[in-house]
Amino acid sequence: AQSVAQPEDQVNVAEGNPLTVKCTYSVSGNPYLFWYVQYPNRGLQFLLKYITGDNLVKGSYGFEAEFNKSQTSFHLKKPSALVSDSALYFCAVRDYSGGYQKVTFGTGTKLQVIP
């Protein structure tokens, strides 16, 4: 089973509307969860992380994510989408595999904000 899943390949949202990019995880122990963003022809850029503490995590560019242990989810949210938010978003989780710790990235969700 995959450690992290992003069920949507693409999310379309109108500018000014709230956006949600979904992520679910499946790991043993306490998860370390991350969101990254990738703009075209660029490397991934860290947005925010959950390690412990408050379930609502605030990050860069007005993004936030809520850790939900019972639903094993870590959805990325923003109250009001901007056209400049259009990019590829990756969820990642620390996991154990083959005796090693690994950070496993999801398959990515393309966010398209429509003017």
Added chain:
Amino acid sequence: DAGVIQSPRHEVTEMGQEVTLRCKPISGHNSLFWYRQTMMRGLELLIYFNNNVPIDDSGMPEDRFSAKMPNASFSTLKIQPSEPRDSAVYFCASSLTPLGAHEQYFGPGTRLTVT
């Protein structure tokens, strides 16, 4: 800090040739990661180093791939001989700790095309 530096940014080579990709991590970061990104396979971790020592190379596709980290400020990923299916964007990333609570910082990537 200049961030993670990768060179070259673009590489076009013929099948059978040797390719060397280079990476300079962020100063003070103890861990370095090599990833490959393609449309078909997404983002794949190839290998990571901690304190210049390779920790997990289970993602290296085959013996044609090798990676070294001779010191804390330099790493190479070599493909010999290269094949068309190696065409991808290769990212280097660094972090303070291998796979704990610290996020990874990605370089801009090297776009490799093997003809």
